[in-house]
Amino acid sequence: MYADLHLHTFFSDGTFSPEELAAHGQKNHLAALALTDHDTVEGCARMGAACQTAGIEFIPGTELTAEQDGNELHILGYFLDTQNSRLLSEITKFQSVRQNRIREMVARLNELDVPLKVDDVFALANCRSPGRPHVARAMVKAGLSGSLDEAFERYLKKGRPAWVPKMKMSAGEGIELIHQAGGLAVLAHPGLNRTDESIPALVEAGLDGIECFHTKHSTTTSEHYLEITDQYNLLVTGGSDCHGMSKGKPLIGTVKLPYTHVEKLKEAVARRSVESLNR
Numbered sequence: 001m002y003a004d005l006h007l008h009t010f011f012s013d014g015t016f017s018p019e020e021l022a023a024h025g026q027k028n029h030l031a032a033l034a035l036t037d038h039d040t041v042e043g044c045a046r047m048g049a050a051c052q053t054a055g056i057e058f059i060p061g062t063e064l065t066a067e068q069d070g071n072e073l074h075i076l077g078y079f080l081d082t083q084n085s086r087l088l089s090e091i092t093k094f095q096s097v098r099q100n101r102i103r104e105m106v107a108r109l110n111e112l113d114v115p116l117k118v119d120d121v122f123a124l125a126n127c128r129s130p131g132r133p134h135v136a137r138a139m140v141k142a143g144l145s146g147s148l149d150e151a152f153e154r155y156l157k158k159g160r161p162a163w164v165p166k167m168k169m170s171a172g173e174g175i176e177l178i179h180q181a182g183g184l185a186v187l188a189h190p191g192l193n194r195t196d197e198s199i200p201a202l203v204e205a206g207l208d209g210i211e212c213f214h215t216k217h218s219t220t221t222s223e224h225y226l227e228i229t230d231q232y233n234l235l236v237t238g239g240s241d242c243h244g245m246s247k248g249k250p251l252i253g254t255v256k257l258p259y260t261h262v263e264k265l266k267e268a269v270a271r272r273s274v275e276s277l278n279r
């Protein structure tokens with residue numbers, strides 16, 4: 001039995017609906033799925049219902065953008081109470097930061113003589129949590145870039161002329177926000193962000209686990225992070241980080257997390273709730 005614990009829908013920058021993701025999960029015989037849209041939990045209700053119909057266990061989650069020691073890192077929250085009022089009010093703030101950032105990126109593109117219309121980006125994104133992939137897709141759609149990769153390489157990647165930094169919460173705040181909503185906090189794809197030196201501070205702040213298995217982690221990278229989880233006694237997660245189709249196929253299910261890790265996650269959440277009752 002396997003799980004895929006890193007998935008995006010069109011409630012952030014993915015292209016699949018929750019129902020499509022659940023259907024692909026079923027085709028891939030996955031036992032458990034987690035939805036981890038950027039800065040939102042909006043898709044979780046539909047995804048939960050679709051997974052139930054498909055006979056798949058569902059874990060409500062999110063992916064927060066945070067910062068530690070001046071580096072951007074992503075923190076996954078799992079088993080969240082999606083009605084938690086502080087979680088909802090904080091992510092709403094980050095959604096408005098995202099919307100303003102889109103306006104700023106488009107203004108920069110316009111200054112660079114790329115005549116992209118901000119309303120076209122918002123119409124294409126059609127969600128509260130828009131991001132750079134929507135800008136790139138709108139550029140391709142308007143014939144202003146040959147491909148998504150080209151849009152990122154020329155304009156949107158960190159350090160490129162239309163890149164706008166995002167206001168972020170500190171990693172400690174992100175971890176605390178997830179914990180107070182009943183969730184587990186997991187460092188996403190550390191192999192992408194080169195954040196090894198931050199791990200001790202994150203553990204100190206209460207980090208629960210590391211995403212060892214990820215589409216962009218080599219076997220060596222996964223093994224490296226498995227060793228770190230051993231060293232700090234952290235939980236292990238993994239997922240495809242599916243944003244839709246990739247090279248003609250849905251990416252969901254291409255990274256398979258053995259289900260035993262899901263059991264360990266559930267035991268950790270159960271312990272956490274007993275501890276909070278005894279407090």
Ligand code: AMP
Binds near residue numbers: 038153
């Ligand atoms: P944002 O949250 O707006 O900063 O956008 C981050 C998202 O952009 C990531 O989750 C990826 O889906 C996507 N992304 C980041 N870098 C690239 C890239 N070089 N090419 C294509 N997509 C990218």
Ligand code: ZN
Binds near residue numbers: 013038131
């Ligand atoms: Zn994304």
Ligand code: FE
Binds near residue numbers: 063074188189
């Ligand atoms: Fe990420």
Ligand code: FE
Binds near residue numbers: 008063
């Ligand atoms: Fe992601």
